[in-house]
Amino acid sequence: MFKSSLLNDCWMFTKENDPAYASEKLKEWQMVTLPHTWNDQDGQGGDEPYYRGACWYQRKLEINGAELSKRYYLEIGAAGNIGHVYINGQLAGESRCGYAMFRVALNPYLQAGDNLISIQVDNRYDNEVYPLLADFTFFGGLYRDVKLVQLDDIHFDVMDHGRDGVYLTQSSLGDGRFQLEVQGRVVNESSSAVQGAVEVELKDHEGSTVWQDKRMLALSADEAFTFTDVISNPVLWNGVEQPYLYTAFLTVKVEGEMRDSRQIEIGFRTVELSSERGVILNGTPIKINGVCRHQDFGGVGNAITKAHMELDMDLIREVGANSIRLAHYQHDDYFYSLCDRHGLLVWAEIPYISIPSTKDPESRNAEEQLERLIKQAYNHSSIYCWGVQNEITIAVETENTYRTIRKLVDMTRQLDSSRFVVQANINGVADDSIMNSFTDLVGYNLYYGWYYGEIKDLGTRLDAFHRTNPNVPVLVSEYGVDTNPVYHSYSPKVQDYTEEYQLMFHHNALQTFEERPYVLGGYVWNMFDFGSANRNEGGEKGKNLKGLVTIDRTLKKDAFYLCKAYWSKDPFVHLAGRRFVHRHQEQNDIVVLSNMDHLRVYLNDELLTVLRGSERVFEVKGVALVQGENRIRVEGIQEEAVVQSDEMVLISVMEADQSYIHVKPEKTKHVVNWFENFDLSGDGKIELKDGCFSIYDTIEDLYTSEEAKAVFLKYFGHTTNNPFFEVTKGVMSIEKMSQLAFYEIPLELLSVIQKELNIISK
Incomplete structure (x- = not known):
């Protein structure tokens, strides 16, 4: 039988990275209980510098000699961002997917008595492991549960990168009839072939059986199975109105004895997309009233417990949201289950974000993370779309970018043809970009009135997109402004960080969505303030302050109640400006x-x-x-x-x-107006010369020539002393820099720089 026990206690931890710890006991250590992260303080603005490195966890596991005949697996909920697992000094398994569960087969390395488990976890920058760059903290640690899984020789497959070894797919046949397909694989790790049976039973919420079936299997090694049947007039999973779930019970039996089992919840529902009517759930159009969520919590980083997740869900339900974008990576499986049970439609995605790898142009790590996300979250009825990229063109948009996105889209459809594929574009992706034809649904992260433009430009941009792409379903995948609730103003304005400006910003966004039937809705960025170790703005260090609720979940900003007024059916009143005493x-x-x-x-x-x-x-x-x-x-x-x-x-x-009043740190004049040193009186026309460097070459390419490097440093030397520059120089060009408000580059300067590059041969 499948047995799972938590191994969260009695772990020794050290930041000292000594390879000998694979087999030797830690010299100096502290005792920790999982979930654990070493960035619980410095990853959210603590006094110590943000630590990224390789650390070690260690504990003993005692196995009775008589129990060695069983099959043992170590299930690690996540290891951020790279994990190597050693059993008695031998490498037993690894993960380069820092947000996904992985399992390690233990039997080849176990001995009777005490066994040493040593796990090296590393959150340092690795150019081949996503995310490479993002506006959130890359927490290091074993930040989810670790379990010991014990199985008989004959069991459902637990090593296919999935979770259950069983996959349930429901699809509408019309007239209230749904097809339910149950697929999986049974593994026989014994030395002899046997005759076995896989049985399935579907029960409704009240416990009554609505379908059951049985398949006989000749189990010599691995055997696949499939059940298919029609369920007539099931009670529908109807979002927040009625999140009705059935439960499928799967068992493997040999000679009538149960050898393994699974219990999986499933809801029956239809989801359609329309560029004119929006998201259509069970035949009824709904506006996506969504919020985005990161998985960290004040004071504990991302080492959150079920209690933290349940509190988050309570707050999301209170605000009246009907959908959640779980950004920008795979979240804890328990939270997807909460979404199933409370009827929240989920956008799930991988951390293929900001910039692509320069060492691995095939982005194989993105593919691996996509496979794990889809296989491990496949059975969650709340998920309606899989996200394949977020702002991946922030630094570069090339044919290789397009090829990678297409490949991820194709892979998604092969792994799961029952759901939609979505992407989240940065605002700089043109309305007529070919990228907007790749996915079923297109999201744009739009911050008009914060990073660029004016608040009113949001509607103008959405109207322009719809004119250009009348058949493409579109929504706003991110919108929000940094807000510190201690700041207030009678005349709120851009980047004053006041509650009043956040209220004004979100009011415009909600009205914009409501007035446009073709906009499927939007996702507030973010439901909660979250850790972003490299930030220092709005009077707070190490945090992104765009949340409707503070990072410790103790204070609901006025914009929280604005969203509640638009979305919730529970009557309430709230006086805004209560902290503007x-x-x-x-x-x-x-x-x-x-x-x-x-x-x-x-x-x-x-x-x-x-x-x-x-x-x-x-x-x-x-x-x-x-x-x-x-x-x-x-x-x-x-x-x-x-x-x-x-x-x-x-x-x-x-x-x-x-x-x-937020007082911004004084900047020296040469930083604020650094471009005043250069002559910008030309005609602004950019002329490229064959065989010479250009503003479209990556910074790394410019650095291959001392002359071209000197030109770059002449204009942008003041930008090179920061982590963003180091990580992006392999994909960022001067032209792309000019699109980012961060660099404050006048467009007139581009032609001036190009003239100087035109005389430097490659």
């Missing part, structure tokens, strides 16, 4: 966020106004505050009864509270 202007606008259509607003217990309508954002203009404390209260009314209320205290003060 000290008000120095006499006249103040009071903002109420609510999904109720009858509100009463009070100032110091006197009725101020009655509000009616379905605006979601209600404003009471020009409220005169008295000196000192002012108590604002709002009541939500249903059938003349107060069913919801909220209140806040504002204090009228004489002068502006300077603590509400």
Whole structure:
């Protein structure tokens, strides 16, 4: 029988990277309990420098001699980013997929009595292991559960890079009839062939059997099996409205004795895509009201527990989301199960992100991570699409990029033809780019009004895309702004990090989606603030502050309640601006966020106004505050009864509270306006000369010539002393740099640089 026991305790850990630890006991160590990461502090803005390196975990495993006849596997939930597993000094297995589960067969290396398990985990940069570069912390560690799996000689396949060894596929035949296909493989590791049986039983949520079947197998080695039947009028898995799940019970028996079993939940549903009607779930169009999620949590990094995941799910359900983009990698299997059980449609993806490998143009690691993601998450009914790339053209967009994306798309469809394929483009991917024909669904990460352009440009861009691609389903895969809830303003503006600007930004986005039926919806970036070790902005170090909720999940920003007002059916009222306590202007606008259509607003217990309508954002203009404390209260009314209320205290003060203003670090003039040193008065025309270097060559190519390198350093020497430069120079060109606001390159400068490169032969 399949037996699984946690091996999370009694691990010794050290940051000292000594190869001898494969077989020798650690010299100096600390005792840790898994899940564990060594970046729980420095990966989220702690005082110590962000540590990336190879570390070791070690523990003993005692096996009774009489039990050695069983089959043992070590199941490691994830090892970030590269893991090597040694048993009694011998390399037993490895993983180069830092977000996927992997198993190691132990029997060839085990002995009776004590066995030494040594695991080297390495989160250093490796040009052939994705992600290479991204705006989040690459946490190192054994940050998910480790289990000891014990099996009989005859069992479902546990070494096909999947999870269950069994794959369930449902598809609609129309008229309420669904085909259910169950495929898998049984492995016989004994020395003799036997006759066996695989049995399947499908039960509904109440425990009643709705289908069962049996297959006899001649088990000499590995044998595949397939069951197919029609399920008539099943109760549908209907998203957040009704996430109904059946349970399939799979068993392997020999001479009537059970040798292995699986228990897998499955929902029956149809999902269609339309460029005009959006996502269609079970025949009904729905707008994707989505959030993105990273897997870390304040103070613990990505070594999160089931309790952390359940809290995240509670908050996501509270905000009223109906879909989650689980970015930018494979998440813990338990969280996919939570999405199944609560009806959240899931976009699952691999970390083929930002820049491709220069050492492996075939991106074989991306393929490996894709295979593991799809096989391990295949049985989760919540997943409706597989993501094959995120902003992979941030530094380079070439034919090789296209070839790789196409290959990943083809591979996805071979592994799972029952779901859609999606990609998330950076805004710089042109509307008419051939990339937009590769996948069933196209997402764009759009930050108009934060990194570029104005807030209103979001709608303009989406309209332009739809005109160019009227048959391509499109949504916004990321939108958001960094927000520190200690900052506030009467006149919010770009990159002031105030709650008020975040509220304004998201209100525009939600209205934009609502007004355009052809936009399938959007995914807020991000549901929670998350660790990004190399960041230092918005008054916080080591964090991306675009969350609707703070990284420790203790504070819901006003934009959280804005989304809730648009998405949730649970009646509520919320007064925005409650942390903007000290008000120095006499006249103040009071903002109420609510999904109720009858509100009463009070100032110091006197009725101020009655509000009616379905605006979601209600404003009471020009409220005169008295000196000192002012108590604002709002009541939500249903059938003349107060069913919801909220209140806040504002204090009228004489002068502006300077603590509400984010003061950006002073930059020296040569950094801010470095281009002022150069003559930009030319016509701006770019002329390329055959056989010479150009602004389209990678920085690494320019560095092959001392003359071309000197030209680059003349203009961009001030940009080279940072991790981003080192990681991207193999794929980044000057022309591509000009598309990124980070570099602040005037377009007129490109022709000036090109003229200098035109006299340097390759």
